[in-house]
Amino acid sequence: MPDVKKVLVRVRVNGEAREAEVEPRTLLVEFLREHLNLAGTHVGCDTSYCGACTVILNGRTVKSCTLFAPMADGGEITTVEGLSKDGKLHPIQEAFAECHGLQCGYCTPGLLLSTLQLLKKYSRPTDGQIRKGIAGNTCRCTGYQNIFKSIRMAAAEMEKR
Amino acid sequence: MYAAPFSYHRAASLQEAVKLLQELGEDARLIAGGQSLIPLMKMRMARPTALIDINFVSELGDIRTPKGELHIGALVRHADLEHSAAGATIPLLHDCAAGIADVQVRNQGTIGGSLAEADPSGDWGTALLALDTSVICFGPGGQRTVPLEDFIKDAYTTVLAHDEIVTGLHVKLPLKGSGGAHLAFKRCAPVYPTASASVQVMIEDGNMCKDARIILGCVGLTAIRAKEAEAALRGKTLEEKNIRTAADAARAAADPQSDMRGSADYKRILVGTLVKRAIGIAARRARGESVEAGHEYAGR
Numbered sequence: 001m002p003d004v005k006k007v008l009v010r011v012r013v014n015g016e017a018r019e020a021e022v023e024p025r026t027l028l029v030e031f032l033r034e035h036l037n038l039a040g041t042h043v044g045c046d047t048s049y050c051g052a053c054t055v056i057l058n059g060r061t062v063k064s065c066t067l068f069a070p071m072a073d074g075g076e077i078t079t080v081e082g083l084s085k086d087g088k089l090h091p092i093q094e095a096f097a098e099c100h101g102l103q104c105g106y107c108t109p110g111l112l113l114s115t116l117q118l119l120k121k122y123s124r125p126t127d128g129q130i131r132k133g134i135a136g137n138t139c140r141c142t143g144y145q146n147i148f149k150s151i152r153m154a155a156a157e158m159e160k161r
Numbered sequence: 162m163y164a165a166p167f168s169y170h171r172a173a174s175l176q177e178a179v180k181l182l183q184e185l186g187e188d189a190r191l192i193a194g195g196q197s198l199i200p201l202m203k204m205r206m207a208r209p210t211a212l213i214d215i216n217f218v219s220e221l222g223d224i225r226t227p228k229g230e231l232h233i234g235a236l237v238r239h240a241d242l243e244h245s246a247a248g249a250t251i252p253l254l255h256d257c258a259a260g261i262a263d264v265q266v267r268n269q270g271t272i273g274g275s276l277a278e279a280d281p282s283g284d285w286g287t288a289l290l291a292l293d294t295s296v297i298c299f300g301p302g303g304q305r306t307v308p309l310e311d312f313i314k315d316a317y318t319t320v321l322a323h324d325e326i327v328t329g330l331h332v333k334l335p336l337k338g339s340g341g342a343h344l345a346f347k348r349c350a351p352v353y354p355t356a357s358a359s360v361q362v363m364i365e366d367g368n369m370c371k372d373a374r375i376i377l378g379c380v381g382l383t384a385i386r387a388k389e390a391e392a393a394l395r396g397k398t399l400e401e402k403n404i405r406t407a408a409d410a411a412r413a414a415a416d417p418q419s420d421m422r423g424s425a426d427y428k429r430i431l432v433g434t435l436v437k438r439a440i441g442i443a444a445r446r447a448r449g450e451s452v453e454a455g456h457e458y459a460g461r
Contacts, residue, residue, distance in 0.1 A: 002210035004166040024169030024212065025202075046162050048200050049351050051265060060240065060268040066199045067269070070169050071192070071216055114264065135350030136263025 007070045013038065014082030022069050028062075029053045031069035032079060040080040040109050044138070051137035054110035055079050061117045063136070080109035083116070091157040092116060092150075101150030103141035111137045115151050123159055125151070164202035168211045175299050175326060178215050182324040183301065185211040191326060192216075193236055196262070196270035197278050221273070221328060231332040235273025243267060250334070252446055252454070253341035253359060257288035260343075260456025263350040273327040279313045279383070282353035286313055287378030288343040290386060291359035293333035300325035316382040338371075339363045340447030342439040345378065345456045346431055348422070354379050354456065355422040358411070358435035362394065364447040370394045373440075375407065379422075380415040380432050387414040390436065399444050408437040 010019040013036060020035040032038045032055070041064060044052030048066040055064045056078040083090035092115050095101065102108045111134060118125055118133035125133065130151050139147060170185070172178035182189055189211035192198055201207040215221065221236035224245050231247050239261045242248050248255035261267055261275075261284050275285040276296060286309075294309040301324055309330075312319055321327065335341065345357035357378035363371040373394040377385040390410035397403045417428035442454045 002166055002168045004168055007169050024167055025164045046203070048196065048266065051263070054265055061265045062269050063265045066196060066266075068164075068169070068192075068195070068199065068212070070171070071195065071214055073171075117264070132350075133264060136265045 007073075009069045009073050011072055011075050011077050013077045014079060024068060024070055026069045027065055028055070028057075028067040028069050028072050029064035031072075032064060032077075035069075038079050038081055042106055042109055044106065044110075049138065050107065051110040051114065052107050054113045054137065056113055056117060061114055061136075078113065078116075080112055083112060090116075091161070092119070092154040095154035095157060096147075096150040099146050099149040099153055101142065101147045102139075107137060107139045111139065111147060115154060118151070119155055119158055124155055162203040164199070165205060165208040167202075167209055169214065170211060171214045171217055174218060175220070175328060178213055178218065178326055179299065179301055179324050181211075181213045182326075185213070187323055189213060191277075193274040194238065194270040195274075196266050197274070197280065215326070223329075226334070229334055231334055232329060233272055233332065234329045235271060235277075235327045237272050237329075239267035239270050239272065239275075240264070242272065251292070251332070251341070252452075253288055253291060253343045253361065253443075254332075256343040256455040257284045257345075257359075260284070260345060262352075266351065273329065276309075276312065276330070277319060277321060277327045279315075279317050279319050280353070281316045281382050281384075282379045284343070284345060284354070284357060284378065287357050287376050287384040288359045289330070289332065290376040290384050291341055291343070291361040291374045292335065295331045296327055297329045297331065298325045299328045304328070306331070310386070313383050335361060336363065338365065338447055340443045340445070342442040342446065342452075342454050344435045344439045344442070344454060346435060347456055347458045349458055353422070356380055356415075356417070356428050356432040356435060358432055358439045359384075360436065360439035360443045362399070362440065362443045362447055364399070364444060367448070368398045368400070368444075370397055370399050370403075370444075373407075375411060375436060375440075377411060377415050377432050377436070380417040380428050382416075385414055385416065387411040387436070389414060394440070399440065404437055404440050407440060408433040411436040 006021040042052040044050035053064040190209035221234040225232040242258035341361035345354035347354040359376040375387040390407040393407040412433035417425045
């Protein structure tokens with residue numbers, strides 16, 4: 001049995017400094033959900049495929065089921081909880097609600113963050129850029145058409161602001 | 162899913178990482194992006210007792226272009242190359258970088274990790290063989306540089322000693338008149354390709370192929386250099402007949418296995434088609450045309 005001394009992991013999550021001592025094998029998604037009580041990030045397939053666990057780490061989307069928490073030490077993290085401000089939904093969240101970009105909602109936290117990263121890069125993404133931008137996020141309800149509509153609406157809304 | 166327990170060690174420098182590898186022994190592994198190692202650990206197919214995290218070693222993340230050469234640090238993420246000037250200068254690198262898995266994996270996975278893992282389905286081991294690439298390794302005896310064709314020995318096997326680290330690679334910049342393409346076919350974004358082909362051609366007088374390099378991926382235990390396919394083009398015009406001969410030679414050179422991605426016969430046919438298309442795109446690029454190419458999958 002190796003020496004599995006706990007490791008102190010310090011991060012900024014949604015602008016707030018947070019820390020916890022965890023076993024090294026703790027995945028980032030478990031760190032967020034079980035140690036920081038931020039359960040908005042979902043565990044989907046748990047095999048780096050579905051993207052339900054997507055968060056933004058240091059400005060880039062990552063699958064938080066495929067990172068050990070100590071690897072994110074010192075990092076800046078945005079989770080779905082960080083999207084709304086002062087009780088008001090983010091334009092991406094509003095667009096997903098408006099266009100029925102979700103049914104069961106399980107994949108939505110990941111899709112919202114992938115959309116945020118996509119729209120940071122392309123303020124008016126083409127269909128091809130949307131496809132490629134959310135290729136790492138699987139939805140088993142919507143058939144994606146309404147997600148496309150949501151992303152286009154969010155892009156238009158965010159350009160106005 | 163939980164990985165088996167391990168101790169975690171953060172290396173602040175290359176020297177420290179090498180020292181830790183020596184102290185912690187054969188059951189210790191380096192971790193960089195972790196996009197292959199972590200899934201393997203979660204499935205308990207890999208059970209290192211110690212992980213040495215090199216993500217915090219600052220000198221490994223650069224892309225530089227000293228004269229006539231491109232230097233890529235081992236910790237350069239696929240997404241870094243996708244959006245780099247180097248990818249714009251050498252389209253084959255962009256083809257490869259922009260199509261590996263999906264956005265999230267490209268943001269995290271590293272080029273050094275991909276080569277050190279030597280997965281027969283990995284893209285970089287195929288794409289970089291089409292160029293003049295050497296791998297820089299650092300160990301207790303200092304630094305050594307190994308040509309990529311000698312670096313990967315077999316599936317998941319490289320010449321790296323246990324206490325050696327890939328620190329980066331050198332890629333010779335292709336000359337004027339040279340063009341390349343990396344094409345891969347996969348069933349959907351997050352998976353490995355079913356087959357891939359990397360081609361670099363040197364063109365003279367509009368359509369004469371002065372030199373060619375043709376590499377096949379996912380159809381053998383390592384990437385395969387299809388030398389007979391190259392010979393079918395060298396010194397010939399790039400007309401359809403010669404390209405077809407090269408594609409047939411590539412099919413003959415492939416050594417695929419049937420698996421969940423397709424039967425051996427299917428992969429053999431597929432890889433030839435990819436070679437044929439890649440030659441066409443490489444030739445157009447050699448003539449200065451801008452052509453989009455890369456990984457193909459439904460809905461791309």
